[in-house]
Amino acid sequence: QASQEELKGAYRRLCMLYHPDKHRDPELKSQAERLFNLVHQAYEVLSDPQTRAIYDIYGRRGLEMEGWEVVERKRTPAEIREEFERLQREREERRLQQRTNPKGTISVGIDATDLFDRYDEEYEDVPGSSFPQIEINKMHISQSIEAPLTATDTAILSGNLSTQNGNGGGSINFALRRVTSAKGWGEMEFGAGDLQGPLFGLKIFRNLTPRCFITTNCALQFSSRGIRPGLTTVLARNLDKNTMGYLQWRWGIQSAMNTSIVRDTKTSHFTVALQLGIPHSFMMVSYQHKFQDEDQTRVKGSLKAGFFGTIVEYGAERKISRHSILGATVSVGVPQGVSLKIKLNRASQTYFFPVHLTDQLLPSAVFYATVGPLVLYFAMHRLIIKPYLRAQKERELEKQRESTASDILQKKQEAEAAVRLMQESVRRIIEAEEARMGLIVVNAWYGKFVNDNSRRNEKVKVIDVTVPLQCLVKDSKLILTEASKAGLPGFYDPCVGEEKNLKVLYQFRGVLHQVMSADNEALRIPKQ
Numbered sequence: 001q002a003s004q005e006e007l008k009g010a011y012r013r014l015c016m017l018y019h020p021d022k023h024r025d026p027e028l029k030s031q032a033e034r035l036f037n038l039v040h041q042a043y044e045v046l047s048d049p050q051t052r053a054i055y056d057i058y059g060r061r062g063l064e065m066e067g068w069e070v071v072e073r074k075r076t077p078a079e080i081r082e083e084f085e086r087l088q089r090e091r092e093e094r095r096l097q098q099r100t101n102p103k104g105t106i107s108v109g110i111d112a113t114d115l116f117d118r119y120d121e122e123y124e125d126v127p128g129s130s131f132p133q134i135e136i137n138k139m140h141i142s143q144s145i146e147a148p149l150t151a152t153d154t155a156i157l158s159g160n161l162s163t164q165n166g167n168g169g170g171s172i173n174f175a176l177r178r179v180t181s182a183k184g185w186g187e188m189e190f191g192a193g194d195l196q197g198p199l200f201g202l203k204i205f206r207n208l209t210p211r212c213f214i215t216t217n218c219a220l221q222f223s224s225r226g227i228r229p230g231l232t233t234v235l236a237r238n239l240d241k242n243t244m245g246y247l248q249w250r251w252g253i254q255s256a257m258n259t260s261i262v263r264d265t266k267t268s269h270f271t272v273a274l275q276l277g278i279p280h281s282f283m284m285v286s287y288q289h290k291f292q293d294e295d296q297t298r299v300k301g302s303l304k305a306g307f308f309g310t311i312v313e314y315g316a317e318r319k320i321s322r323h324s325i326l327g328a329t330v331s332v333g334v335p336q337g338v339s340l341k342i343k344l345n346r347a348s349q350t351y352f353f354p355v356h357l358t359d360q361l362l363p364s365a366v367f368y369a370t371v372g373p374l375v376l377y378f379a380m381h382r383l384i385i386k387p388y389l390r391a392q393k394e395r396e397l398e399k400q401r402e403s404t405a406s407d408i409l410q411k412k413q414e415a416e417a418a419v420r421l422m423q424e425s426v427r428r429i430i431e432a433e434e435a436r437m438g439l440i441v442v443n444a445w446y447g448k449f450v451n452d453n454s455r456r457n458e459k460v461k462v463i464d465v466t467v468p469l470q471c472l473v474k475d476s477k478l479i480l481t482e483a484s485k486a487g488l489p490g491f492y493d494p495c496v497g498e499e500k501n502l503k504v505l506y507q508f509r510g511v512l513h514q515v516m517s518a519d520n521e522a523l524r525i526p527k528q
Contacts, residue, residue, distance in 0.1 A: 004047070011043045014489065017425055017471070018418075031417035035489075038414075101146040107352040109138035109164075113337075116358040116365045138164035152179040169195035183207040189219075197222040211238040221253075228253060254278065267292065275306075282306025286313075295319045300329075309334045315341075318377075320385050321392075323347045328373040330366065338365040340373065397497045404496055411492040415468075418490040422471045429473055438476030439526060442512070443505040444469045446485060447494040449516075461495040462503075469504065476508070480523040 002010075016022070018036040023029045045051045045063065054062040114132040144158035154177045161170040171193030179185045184206035191199035201219040208214055214235050221228040230252030239245050242265045248258040256277020263270045269288040275281055286302030301314040310333060317327030324346045331339040337359040344351040358365040401408075433440050447462035468490025472478055485502055486493040493500070500519040505512065508526040517523040 002046075007043065007046055011039065011047075014039045017489075018421060023421065028417075028420060031414075032421050035414060035418055035421070101348070102143070103145075103348045104143040105140070105350045105352065107138075107140040107354070108136055110353060110355045111135050111137045112355050112357050113359060116338075116362050117360065138162070139168075153177070169193060171196065171199075173199070197224070212236065219252075250277070254280075256280070266290065269300075271302075280306055280308055282308070296325070298327075309336060311336060317343070320381070321389060326377070328377075330369045332361065332366055334361065335359070338362065338369060340369040342373070400497045408493060408496060411486075415490050415492040419467050422467050422490060426467050426470045429470060433473065433476060436476065437509050439473050439478060440507045441466055441470040441473065441478075441504060442507055445503045446491060447500055448498050449501050449503065461498070463492070463494045465491055465502070476526070478506075478523070478525045480517075482520055482522045484519050486519070 015036065018032045018039060020029050020033040020036060023032050045055055051063065112132075112134045114134065140160065140162045142158065142160035144156060147155045147157070149155055156175040156177065157173075158175075159170065159172040162168050171191055173189055173191035175187050175189040177185060177187040184204070186205075187203040189199070189201035189203065191201075193199075199219060199221050201217065203215070203217045205215050206213060212235070214233065216234075217232045219230045221230065230250075232248065232250045235247045237245050239261070243261065243263045246258075246260045246262070248256075248260075250256045250258070254277065256275050258273060258275040258277070260271060260273035267290050269286075269290065271284070271286045273284045275283075282304055283306065284302065284304040286300065288298055288300035291297040291299075296319040297316065298318070299316045302312070304311045304313075311331060312333065313329050313331045315327060315329030317325055320326050324344065327343045327345075329341040329343075331341060338357045338361065340355045340357060342353040342355070357369055430440060432438070444464070444466045445462040446465045448460060449462065450460050465488075468488060469478065471490065472480075472488070480488070480502075484500075485491055486500070502517045502519070502523065503514070504517070504523075504525065505514050506525060507513070513526065515523070515525060515527065
């Protein structure tokens with residue numbers, strides 16, 4: 001938000017500080033010349049409304065984007081943003097042939113009812129019958145990939161294999177999707193499988209209004225018993241900023257009517273649904289609470305009641321690494337019994353393990369299904385996940401340090417040169433501030449501070465920035481904006497990739513004060 005006058009003032013001030021003619025020492029003169037040129041390049045970008053708008057929105061990568069030379073000079077920032085997005089789309093189109101979007105699911109059903117519903121008389125004469133029998137009774141694997149053909153056409157290939165109690169089958173599907181306009185798209189699907197005959201489907205999506213859309217999916221399933229048609233229509237509407245309402249009508253196989261309301265906010269997700277259909281009619285209510293922590297922890301619960309019985313589910317999920325989310329859900333139902341469902345999302349792959357514990361409502365099964373995963377998770381988190389993530393972070397930091405070593409060394413040399421060039425200016429500023437009992441920076445450090453006892457084994461990495469900060473004092477005030485302080489004159493990054501702070505000990509009107517500021521936090525001293 002700096003005005004042109006403020007930019008000019010800062011430019012003149014830095015020019016006076018770094019002007020080569022003000023330094024007689026040959027080494028200082030060459031360092032001043034280099035820093036003077038950097039200041040001049042920055043001012044050239046910021047004094048031009050067009051390049052400043054590009055830099056404000058997209059930073060250096062915006063200035064380096066090819067194609068700006070064709071943009072008219074009198075564009076507004078909004079028009080520049082639109083032009084930048086157009087250039088990005090053109091670049092993405094050139095990469096379309098190299099891109100796919102693989103998605104997959106692996107589900108392994110486990111029958112562990114022998115742990116709780118054991119019939120001892122059946123095992124009296126069987127060797128090793130003292131151990132419960134746990135077996136895999138079903139599996140399902142599905143995979144899909146997308147191949148963009150043009151900016152509007154996408155081909156999708158998917159397949160799945162399923163087996164349960166020794167019987168199974170699979171199918172393969174091919175779909176072609178075309179974006180017809182900004183309001184909608186259409187998709188044609190062809191499929192075939194060993195259990196069912198050929199399939200032909202057509203799906204259409206359309207935005208009716210900015211707050212309402214409709215999806216229609218019709219399919220023809222060919223089999224030895226004839227053609228089985230099916231039609232599904234979903235009408236959705238934004239009820240408010242965070243709430244969606246859905247009406248669904250399904251005709252054909254398992255005909256049903258369904259209505260649901262979904263409210264999704266930053267801290268919660270609530271769903272209520274009602275379905276009338278053949279063979280299942282039910283009512284369902286679910287709630288999920290989202291904790292605002294770095295692990296994205298979520299706790300959820302739901303109640304579902306219908307002609308099939310009643311099911312209560314509760315569980316939690318948590319992010320265990322950058323690309324992985326682990327979740328567990330306990331399902332207690334009549335007449336379904338007790339089950340534990342474990343799910344791991346790894347990028348675009350999902351691994352699902354439903355474990356059926358008992359056909360009856362046994363308190364012991366509910367207890368172990370609830371406590372067991374918690375104990376196992378905290379043990380794994382402490383002994384395996386946490387050490388692994390710590391080692392991975394160290395490797396990434398080391399890699400980042402190596403890749404930026406030459407750049408950081410250059411920044412360090414520039415900062416040290418700037419500090420040497422500031423000495424005379426700082427001496428004059430201190431004399432002026434002392435005369436008016438104004439703001440004097442006694443000491444200032446920037447970098448990684450370790451104040452927590454749990455981190456006492458970590459190394460403190462700070463640099464002295466007393467001179468650069470004093471040089472920024474004007475009229476007994478020091479004002480820093482919301483940006484990384486590593487970019488300030490006389491500063492550099494002493495600990496790449498780690499959390500940094502600025503600690504300042506200053507004197508104002510003869511009284512000492514101390515302040516600690518986060519790297520990207522705005523700072524204004526003296527404090528009011």
